[in-house]
Amino acid sequence: MSEPDRLKSNIDELVPDIVAMRRDLHEHPELAFEEVRTSGIVAQRLRTLGLEVQTGIAKTGVVGLLKGGASKPGAKTIAIRADMDALPIHELNEIDYRSTVDGKMHACGHDGHTSILLAVADILTKRRDDLAGNIKFVFQPAEERVGGAEPMVKAGTMQGVDGIIGLHLISDYPLGRVGVRSGPVFASADRITLTVHGKGGHAAMPETTVDPIVIAAYIVTALQTLISRETSPFSPAVITIGQISAGTAFNIIPETAVMYGTMRSFTKEHREKLLRRIREVATGVASAMGGSCDVEIIDGCPPCVNDEAMTELVRSAAVASVGEQDVDTSEAVMSTGS
Template sequence: MQNLQRFEAQLIDWRRQLHASPELSNHEFETTKKLKAWLSEYGIASASWGLKTGLVAEIGSGHPIIALRADIDALPIFEEVEQDFTSKHQGVMHACGHDIHSSTILGAAILLKQHEAELHGTVRIIFQPAEENYTGAYEVLDAGVLDGVAAIFGFHNIPELPVGTFGTRAGAFYANVDRFNIKIQGKGGHAGRPHETKDPIVASAQLVQAVQTITSRVVDNLDTCVVSITQIHGGTTWNVLPESVHLEGTIRTHSKAVRAQVGEHLSQIVQGVALTHGVTANLEIDHGPAALINTPKWAEFSEKVAKEAGYQIEALPLYLIGEDFAAYLEQVPGVFVSIGSNSAYGLHHPKYQPDEALILPAAQYFVRLAQQVLDHLKQQQP
């Protein structure tokens, strides 16, 4: 027990070191060095696999091969939590808990190394860069890290759940994430002579209202859909009507069909409003990560193991946030799960403060999961 307590203290210390020195997507150079050194202390070799940042380690040997993934990047947020390990990098913060994820999977790797001779296959440990800008998973795939992998597993901490709780879903879980930009080009002029202009502000106001009809009058009420305009920029002073207005926003859905339907209807609305007001409008949609679709078999399997590990199982709703782990699940079966972190403030908030008590139990859970998945897959081999 004393050794386990020391190990938990070590994991928490590593988490705090990561938290104090956060790095943005694709710039996780020091984070990568730290993780490599800590793995090496326990006799675990790791390699870059050609990635600029991030690293991959393997424990065990032979087939089957499964993967555990943790993300390692931080966010451009000014931390507002006063603690001994507050971010030393001004304007950068682990406000999503990737430091928690990394220390957890690091702990799992070390515990698995202690039982390496008993493993019926290989566990590939992936410390993935650049989740926050949705490019890291694709970099990992392009590097061939998932070649030969039979199943992949990952998790996210959930602030609204208490420590000791666990949840996942079969099928759709996290959302398709799309970003759109709209530029409305009008004709500026004197605010006291609006009839001589083509006012892009009035057109923008109508557009904001019209876009809300997509969720209320176009998409089936039984399908999940959010369309939010999050930025409007136009004008420079009080007595001049501007030449143009720029709007930006996001679309969140869970099915390919609804994703396509929303994009098509948004385009119709933009062009219709532009025609009505005699302005021109340009719409660009940037498709982010696809919806995260858990393999039902592994969702059920992971929940069974969580029960055995003593977790309280929660029935979770569909999430409308994005997660690039979805890219892995388009190529390899697996599951993404949620583990409670009990923070008064949510993800991406400057006062987000997860409970470190989740780290060791979650590491032990992933050890148990990896062992049982390998055993199961070994039994299925001819």
């Protein structure tokens, strides 16, 4: 039997177990930094495979180390990463493995990611003697809430790692199709809170007030010009105000208006520029209209930029597995995130 055929046979043998694992995790979703049950299952599985296992990284993170039997001093180490947390969403699907926890659901595929990586660990462990390098299996908590990856890095998870691979399930693709692309693929994600201060009063006498709602409306429009007039079409970015809160009555002009939004971009330089300009535009517009604006920016994830050499390794492997026609390397792979 050829190696590709042997690999496919190994995967086929594991499919029932992968499906059962994914459905079990789906039934028992856990939110960011609460993945106690999930991480316990992961750790036990990795120990059963005979890997060196670390737990409690960034609270609930798990790392399993597989040392290749053919490794020599200075051998390369590759990390493969999956996320474990669920979302605060109530599941309405009528399925046998529906979430058993009200208000929590694996709606982003992390149950699948975790199950896939456990299967990969199983398959590669069977090939331990043939491996001329080492593999770290990284199970990350709190992907849905910014904060899971950075503390794992600070705890030393990436020490000695020469490259890292991850995946994300996507319902836009049919089964057997793979998307992979070098360079920027996932945008940064920063949160913005803008608090506009005006002067309240009666709606019938607006001349005695400084209307923060009107100021907020102008700020929303002005922020969009940062995209349409200050951003190159070859360097895409998004600024969205998704929530506005102001006022307590239909005939009263309030003292304040609060806006919540997000900014996404694909490069570090563009991200820094847009965050600076958001602050300048919001405060400038408010000042020009007689009010003021407090700007709070909560740093989120930086852009995900895929290394060219590592991407080519993954692309080549994908082509060998599913064929050139089912490997997407177009701009459609890029995403401004969720």
